[in-house]
Amino acid sequence: MTTHKPTPTILLPNLPPKTLVGIDLITFTSTANFHGIRDLPPGWHFLYTGATENLSIRSGAWFYIGDINTAGKGRNDTGLVPQSQTQRQNHLAPEIYIWKWSANSESLLSLNGESDSVRQEAMRYKANLGAVWQSGGLFRYRSRISRSMLVKPKSEAEKSEDRGDGQDIDQEPVWAQSAAQVEDEEETEENGRRDWSGLTDRISPALLSRVIGDPEVDVDGHPRWVLTSASTANRDADHIPGVDSPAEGTEGPETGEEQEREFGFLPIDLKRTWREGAVGRERTEAAQDRSWALGELIDRYSGDASGGNQVLGELQLTFLMVLTMMNYSCLQQWKRLLELILTSRRAILDRDEFMSEVLRLLALQLQRCDDVDGGLFEIDAYDGGAFLRKLLTKLRQSVDELVGNRQDSMVKIELDKLEEWLKIEYDWELHREAILRRGMLQLEDGEEVEMDMEENDEDEETGEYAPMIVDLGDGDLHA
Structure with missing residues (x-):
């Protein structure tokens, strides 16, 4: 029987098929057999979903794999470094995140709370992790789409033969790829992870809490910072008096969570x-x-x-x-x-x-x-x-x-x-x-007109940037 060594994983129970899923720099559409993502590397990750690809509000959350105290330190490849010895000792078991799909909010909610029922539910999902892995329900983390992820989808018979060998669904088995393909994909993956590290190496828990708000903490003590595509700062919002102001007393238990x-x-x-x-x-x-x-x-x-x-x-x-x-x-x-x-x-x-x-x-x-x-x-x-x-x-x-x-x-x-x-x-x-800022343009009828770039106004102090003459009331005019 094939055994699999657990790796950092995010489980997504009850996720409907054909849901838009994004993890860091890639997006894909979920299938009926998709249950989560495994082999998450240390560092920041952002996972988001949408009911449809274009027309729905997207909801996502930031979370960290490894020692979160190392986050935001700058160009030290925080997204590529292994966990510290202290972190490995504190977490003998791999980090497992469990985010359940909520049909009401059409978003992923983490298992949180201190009740025995929540703890038992989390334990059941973790205990079933090996079976989910063997069934091919875990997507192996990728920082970029590689050629092996773009091959023609396999038939159901071919999929059933590959399940249990640790390969990704709809992906060519490694043994079927040439050495050049494998090397090219490894280089693509390494470059993708380096890019993601360079795009996130200054993000810290303190910054996320300041910008987004206090994190949610799941049953295992993992924090995550949640936002949506509709989240906004007050200065960027279009306020319509009496329309977008929430009425007092209308906030229920579910609407409060989505506030x-x-x-x-x-x-x-x-x-x-x-x-x-x-x-x-x-x-x-x-x-x-x-x-x-x-x-x-x-x-x-x-x-x-x-x-x-x-x-x-x-x-x-x-x-x-x-x-x-x-x-x-x-x-x-x-x-x-x-x-x-x-x-x-x-x-x-x-x-x-x-x-x-x-x-x-x-x-x-x-x-x-x-x-x-x-x-x-x-x-x-x-x-x-x-x-x-x-x-x-x-x-x-x-x-x-x-x-x-x-x-x-x-x-x-x-x-x-x-x-x-x-x-x-x-x-x-x-x-x-090297930029032509003013010149003559010949029209179709042969007439020539002088054209001037609008961006030239500020430099030439013309148009709206022209000096204004102000009368200070003492009989003198000042520019």
């Missing part, structure tokens, strides 16, 4: 980026160079002026919630963070390590932005990727002016790498002198 919690984002006010009491030139310069606002945010919330892990972690979290949940509020906060950071000129010199880390992270995020249905920039129909191209063009100008030809600037090195990739992938040109 949306407001996101606790870092407070960013891009219209006020100067210190209290600043006037005149100081205020004008702080509006053009937001380094003071960035520094104040880092010092206030991270407690680490050289790292800014809270800022970097929120930049990671908001992006991934757009990538997986298409959450509108997270998209807006991701854009606010980028606008604050990339318009901080002095930080290029004063916070070289932090700024270079932002560019390194942004490059990795942009490489995965097509994972969003239709593309990340397409879901923001207002201006697509124009906002980011404009910010990076300004940053390029600032780096050239402040750093010049110095080769020891980490910001310049990372920006050069990002610019090269953007040129190949999107044909973006970040050097202002």
Whole structure:
């Protein structure tokens, strides 16, 4: 009889077939025989579901495999490191998460509470884990879709022959693959896990609790942070008086559990980026160079002026919630963070390590932005990727002016790498002198008209950016 050594696993009892399931960077549709995911590597994971692929609200939760005290420490491959000796001693049995499907809320609920019935239910699921594994009901964790997961589905007879050998459902057995295929898939998997680690290595339990709220704790003491695609911050919500305000006394036992919690984002006010009491030139310069606002945010919330892990972690979290949940509020906060950071000129010199880390992270995020249905920039129909191209063009100008030809600037090195990739992938040109900003356009009837880019208004101080003449009442006019 084949025996299987238990590995970190998440069980999903009662999950209906054809449910959209996502784990980290991949999505798939559940089958009748799908009961969970095994071989979860150490580090952060985000699992979410949706009743349909496009038209339903998605619900998901963050959870951690391994020693959660190591989370959010930065670029130390936290998603790839093994558990510490202390963690192995404290958890002789592998970590088993049990999230049951709730037909009422159409979401996964963890087994929580201290009642004997809940403990016994959890024990029954764990005791049946071996049988579920042998039946082929556990999906082996993948960080990316490999070629073996895209092969033609097998017949029922072929599936029944493979069940019990540890292979994934609908996947070619390893012995049927060539050595080149196996090596290619191993490299793809390693790169995928490295990407996921780079996208989550600044996320910490404290950050998730600040942004999402206090975690739920299951019967085994495992925390998880729950949110939905409809979760929002108050500043991004469209409030309609008398319509979206909950009525008192209407919250029942089930609606209370599904009550949306407001996101606790870092407070960013891009219209006020100067210190209290600043006037005149100081205020004008702080509006053009937001380094003071960035520094104040880092010092206030991270407690680490050289790292800014809270800022970097929120930049990671908001992006991934757009990538997986298409959450509108997270998209807006991701854009606010980028606008604050990339318009901080002095930080290029004063916070070289932090700024270079932002560019390194942004490059990795942009490489995965097509994972969003239709593309990340397409879901923001207002201006697509124009906002980011404009910010990076300004940053390029600032780096050239402040750093010049110095080769020891980490910001310049990372920006050069990002610019090269953007040129190949999107044909973006970040050097202002290479962009035609004003010229003559010939119409079909032969008439020529002068055209000017709207983005030119701010630089030329024209249009809405033109100086305003103010009468101060003393008979003098001031610009």
